[in-house]
Amino acid sequence: MVSEALTAPQACDSASKLRRADSRPVEWMISSTPVPYPMALAAMRDRAAAIAAGTADEAVWLLEHPPLYTAGTSAVAADLLTDRFPVFEAGRGGQYTYHGPGQRVAYLMLDLRERGRDIRCLVQGLEGWVIDTLAAHNIVGDRSEGRIGVWVKRPDKGADREDKIAALGVRVSKWVTFHGISLNIAPDLSHYGGIVPCGITDQGVTSFEDLGQLVSMPEVDMVLRAQFERRFGPTRDGSAEELVPEGITDQVVT
Numbered sequence: 001m002v003s004e005a006l007t008a009p010q011a012c013d014s015a016s017k018l019r020r021a022d023s024r025p026v027e028w029m030i031s032s033t034p035v036p037y038p039m040a041l042a043a044m045r046d047r048a049a050a051i052a053a054g055t056a057d058e059a060v061w062l063l064e065h066p067p068l069y070t071a072g073t074s075a076v077a078a079d080l081l082t083d084r085f086p087v088f089e090a091g092r093g094g095q096y097t098y099h100g101p102g103q104r105v106a107y108l109m110l111d112l113r114e115r116g117r118d119i120r121c122l123v124q125g126l127e128g129w130v131i132d133t134l135a136a137h138n139i140v141g142d143r144s145e146g147r148i149g150v151w152v153k154r155p156d157k158g159a160d161r162e163d164k165i166a167a168l169g170v171r172v173s174k175w176v177t178f179h180g181i182s183l184n185i186a187p188d189l190s191h192y193g194g195i196v197p198c199g200i201t202d203q204g205v206t207s208f209e210d211l212g213q214l215v216s217m218p219e220v221d222m223v224l225r226a227q228f229e230r231r232f233g234p235t236r237d238g239s240a241e242e243l244v245p246e247g248i249t250d251q252v253v254t
């Protein structure tokens with residue numbers, strides 16, 4: 001959910017809009033084991049608040065979640081088809097989505113006060129980041145008019161068919177972002193059957209594996225980092241363990 005008004009449509013120049021003028025590096029963190037959703041949400045909120053207060057650096061956090069569904073602020077109850085997995089209120093924009101093993105989630109805690117104060121350009125930049133990462137793996141991803149995220153054309157499934165390979169949902173508070181993107185590497189796509197993903201009924205979902213691209217998560221992570229730096233500026237290694245607050249338990253919210 002974004003409280004500030006979006007700017008009028010315009011071309012976003014990554015070099016001037018999304019990069020910090022001072023080239024201060026973003027902390028880059030990777031969790032090696034699945035992170036419970038409530039723990040991740042609490043960690044993001046704490047870090048975003050610290051960034052807004054000027055007491056912490058920006059961060060990108062790569063992780064996987066256990067199988068679960070999240071509901072955005074526009075979620076429609078009828079789009080939850082089964083309670084097969086825990087359901088969590090996410091507090092981000094958007095509708096229902098799935099997270100689980102084999103999906104790379106990237107949470108971004110960025111200070112837009114240092115990056116152009118333009119939420120529309122941020123969204124375009126994140127979509128472009130994913131598109132560039134896909135291109136490096138010989139997958140053609142693209143934006144779809146009227147739909148947020150990154151899509152792959154599937155003529156093998158019918159005319160005008162597109163499958164979603166990456167979802168995007170961002171919240172901005174005091175001009176600091178949290179939440180981010182989820183990119184399907186090799187998740188169990190049948191798990192999407194418990195929801196209407198993002199409220200879209202006439203298109204499907206796909207993954208690197210589904211498209212015949214067999215790559216490891218570390219390989220994708222390397223490309224994600226390189227393409228992030230190209231658009232957003234330098235990064236430095238960080239520790240995910242320092243990000244996660246103590247005493248957060250995995251409680252289901254439905």
